[in-house]
Amino acid sequence: MTFQTVTNELLEGFSQNCQLFFMTLLFAIPLGLIITLGSMSKWAPLSFLRRFLPVGEAGSSVGRFFRKTAVCIVNFKPIRCVTRIFVWVIRGTPLLLQLLVVFYVPGLVFNYPMTQRMPAALVAFAINYAAYFSEIYRGGIESIPKGQYEAGQVLGLSKVQIFFKVVLMQVIKRIVPAMGNEIITLVKDTSLARIIAVAEILKAAERFSARGVIWPLFYTGAFFLLFCGVLTILFGYIEKKLDYYKG
Amino acid sequence: MYMLEAKGIKKSFGKLEILKGIDFSIARGESIAIIGPSGSGKSTFLRSLINLEKIDGGDLVIDGQTVVENGVYQKADEAKAAFNKLGMVFQNFNLFPHKSVLENIILAPVTTKKMTREEAVPLARELLSQIGLSDKENAYPYQLSGGQQQRVAIARALALKPDILLFDEPTSALDPELTGEVLAVIRRLSEEHMTLVIVTHEMGFAKEVANRVIFMDEGVVMESGTPEEVFEQTKNERTKAFLSKVL
Numbered sequence: 489m490t491f492q493t494v495t496n497e498l499l500e501g502f503s504q505n506c507q508l509f510f511m512t513l514l515f516a517i518p519l520g521l522i523i524t525l526g527s528m529s530k531w532a533p534l535s536f537l538r539r540f541l542p543v544g545e546a547g548s549s550v551g552r553f554f555r556k557t558a559v560c561i562v563n564f565k566p567i568r569c570v571t572r573i574f575v576w577v578i579r580g581t582p583l584l585l586q587l588l589v590v591f592y593v594p595g596l597v598f599n600y601p602m603t604q605r606m607p608a609a610l611v612a613f614a615i616n617y618a619a620y621f622s623e624i625y626r627g628g629i630e631s632i633p634k635g636q637y638e639a640g641q642v643l644g645l646s647k648v649q650i651f652f653k654v655v656l657m658q659v660i661k662r663i664v665p666a667m668g669n670e671i672i673t674l675v676k677d678t679s680l681a682r683i684i685a686v687a688e689i690l691k692a693a694e695r696f697s698a699r700g701v702i703w704p705l706f707y708t709g710a711f712f713l714l715f716c717g718v719l720t721i722l723f724g725y726i727e728k729k730l731d732y733y734k735g
Numbered sequence: 736m737y738m739l740e741a742k743g744i745k746k747s748f749g750k751l752e753i754l755k756g757i758d759f760s761i762a763r764g765e766s767i768a769i770i771g772p773s774g775s776g777k778s779t780f781l782r783s784l785i786n787l788e789k790i791d792g793g794d795l796v797i798d799g800q801t802v803v804e805n806g807v808y809q810k811a812d813e814a815k816a817a818f819n820k821l822g823m824v825f826q827n828f829n830l831f832p833h834k835s836v837l838e839n840i841i842l843a844p845v846t847t848k849k850m851t852r853e854e855a856v857p858l859a860r861e862l863l864s865q866i867g868l869s870d871k872e873n874a875y876p877y878q879l880s881g882g883q884q885q886r887v888a889i890a891r892a893l894a895l896k897p898d899i900l901l902f903d904e905p906t907s908a909l910d911p912e913l914t915g916e917v918l919a920v921i922r923r924l925s926e927e928h929m930t931l932v933i934v935t936h937e938m939g940f941a942k943e944v945a946n947r948v949i950f951m952d953e954g955v956v957m958e959s960g961t962p963e964e965v966f967e968q969t970k971n972e973r974t975k976a977f978l979s980k981v982l
Contacts, residue, residue, distance in 0.1 A: 639829035642785055643843035643895060644819045653846055657833045734877040735832035 494696065494704045501692030502711045505678040508609055508688070512674060515614035520621030526571030527626055537562050578619035584680050587612045591684040609681040613674075620670055628663040629655065661730040668723035672716050679712075738763045738798060738899055738930050739784065739821075745792035745806070746776075746783055753779045755954040756793065761899065764928040768941035768962075771951035772977055777934045780951070781901050784932070786818045797821070798898060822897030826904040828884045830876040830891070836863070837872040840891045849895065862890040866920050882913030886920055893924075900924065902933040918944075938981055942966050950974050 541558055578586070590612040595601030602608045632655050640650035682691040689708050696704040737760040746754040753776045761767055769777045782788045784795070795803040797817040802809055809815075831839050840862060841855035850858070863869050866886040876884055885905055892900055902921065906914040918940050925931055925944045935941055941948055941962065948965040950958040950973075958971045966982075969975055 633829075635825060635827055635829035636831065638787055639825065639831070640843075641787065642821070642823040643891070644847050644849075645843060649846050653842060654831055661833070733833050733875040 489696070489701055494701075494707065497692050497695075498689055498704060498708060498711065501687060501689035502708075504606070504681075504686055504688040505675070505711075506715075508606070508613060508678045508681055508686070509675055511610050512613040512617055512678075513671065515610070516617035516621055519614060519618035520625055523571055523575065523618055523622035524625040524629065526567050527575060527622060528629070529565060529567035529571070531567050532563055532565050534562050534564055575619045575622060578616055579623075583612065583616050583677060584683055586616055587680060587684050605681075605684050605686045608684060609686050613677070613681075617670070617674060621667070624663050624666045624670065625659070627666070628659040631662055632658055658735075664723065664727050664730065668719070671723075672719055675715050675719065676712055736799060737761060737796070738765075740796040741784065741793065742795075743793040744780065744783060744790050744795070746779060746788060746790050753954055754783070754790070757951075757954075757956055759949070759956070761930060761932060763898075763930055765947065766925040766929075766931040766933065766945050767947045767949060768945035769932065769934045769949045769951060770936070770938065770941055770965075770977075771957075775951045776954040777951045778903050781823075781903050781932060781934050785821045785823050785901055787823075819895070820898040821901060822892035822895060822899070823901045823903065824885070824888050824892055824905050826907050828876070828881070828888045828908070830884055830888055832876050835873050835875055836868065836879070836887050839876070839887060840894045843891070844894050847895075855894065859890070859894060862893055863887075865923075866890050867916075880913060881909045882916045885909065885917045889917075889920055889924075899930040899932065902931065902935070904934055904936065906935070906937060936981070938966070938978070950977065952977070 541555070541562060587609060591602050591605070591608040636654055636658070637650055640654045645653065679688055679690045681688050682694075685691070689711060690705070693705040693708045696702075739759075739761050741757060741759040744754050744757040744759070745752070757776075757780055759780070769781065771777050779788055783790045789808070790803060790806065792806040793803065794801070794805060798820055800813055800817040802814050802817050831842065834842060837856070837859050840859040841850075841852065844850040844855045844858075845852050860869065860872065863872055866889065868883060868886060868890075871879060871883065871887075876887070879887065889900075889905075905921065906917050909917065914937065918937065921931065921933065922940075922944050931944075933941070933945070943962075945962055947959065948962050949956055950965055950971070952973050958965055958969060958974050965974065966978065969978070
């Protein structure tokens with residue numbers, strides 16, 4: 489068992505991790521933006537009922553309760569509600585479990601078994617990370633002062649122009665550290681895909697330990713460390729690039 | 736004919752009535768200062784003139800174009816476009832932090848296709864020389880003092896060649912020694928017969944620059960007249976009480 493053969497086999501496994509990593513980013517980054525739009529949606533289809541709301545303060549506590557309920561119904565935002573429940577479920581359950589669900593549930597419930605392991609892993613990862621990204625985006629968008637939108641508006645810019653010309657670059661600068669954090673976590677999370685038998689690096693190392701050779705298992709750490717080191721440098725570079733202004 | 740005419744403007748935030756029927760008109764070339772205690776509704780009134788606040792009642796006519804009739808916003812494109820004849824300068828400048836001084840000024844004219852970049856850049860340089868900041872065109876807002884930022888914000892508003900320029904407490908966020916340079920720029924605009932509406936706490940400035948002074952309190956116009964009439968010959972007890980506190 490030479491160092492060279494171990495390295496080669498682990499590299500082969502790690503290529504699966506890399507593939508999952510890049511594909512997840514490719515899908516999760518835009519999908520996250522769609523989820524953000526949903527979770528910030530202001531669409532309230534029942535708002536036309538507002539004019540039927542009783543005016544003034546209700547005297548009794550029962551009256552107040554009914555008024556509060558009525559206000560809740562009138563302000564109900566279905567898209568926002570559904571999206572936020574979705575984000576809650578995705579962030580509130582283990583990714584490991586989500587992998588199992590995506591891989592096994594189509595076969596068990598719809599009699600449509602998943603045969604491809606990698607695409608199943610990709611679906612679970614993309615959805616999971618999109619949910620986290622969406623909250624980072626939302627935080628970034630909501631952190632932009634209202635005055636920036638107002639300045640854009642009084643200068644005659646449309647909402648879309650304000651988003652792309654005024655807000656977007658400022659949001660990107662603000663979310664880079666949080667996104668860097670999340671993306672570095674993703675590198676290591678890719679090894680969870682072995683639960684549905686994706687032949688990633690830890691799976692490859694376990695094949696050695698099954699034969700009594702333990703050290704390749706620890707050796708895998710070097711691959712992750714190296715990859716994350718490159719990402720850290722990359723994010724440091726991006727932050728520096730965006731450091732030409734403050735605020 | 737009036738450049739802008741407002742009749743019976745009403746605005747409430749929830750149960751709190753901020754504007755209780757404001758009548759206001761301004762002719763081309765006039766400078767009007769609006770004074771009054773905090774919470775009197777003067778900023779809200781100014782903001783509703785340029786569509787940053789939606790009014791609940793009253794009429795608004797900009798340059799002969801009816802924009803709001805009896806509290807109903809007109810849907811026609813000409814009505815919406817009428818707001819673009821107004822420019823606004825904010826208390827907190829609201830410059831775009833990620834854009835250089837020059838880019839801040841040309842962003843709106845170029846984005847709204849009012850000018851080409853080739854037309855906008857010389858205009859921006861001309862405006863910068865007028866406000867004495869020619870050497871700062873490549874600086875970013877964070878590199879400027881508050882007074883300089885506010886002057887850039889004025890240049891940015893002027894680049895769109897507005898018919899009326901609104902100032903919402905333009906010096907309230909500045910250190911006392913920096914207010915002079917901003918007031919000097921506004922004074923020059925007034926001398927050039929730019930149509931100005933200035934909400935301000937600088938009584939000396941209001942007296943000197945305005946053709947007409949409006950004193951607002953608790954959502955109504957208490958008094959309106961020439962600076963002499965309001966500052967020196969007022970009969971109104973509320974005006975007297977306010978002026979005795981601030982002068």
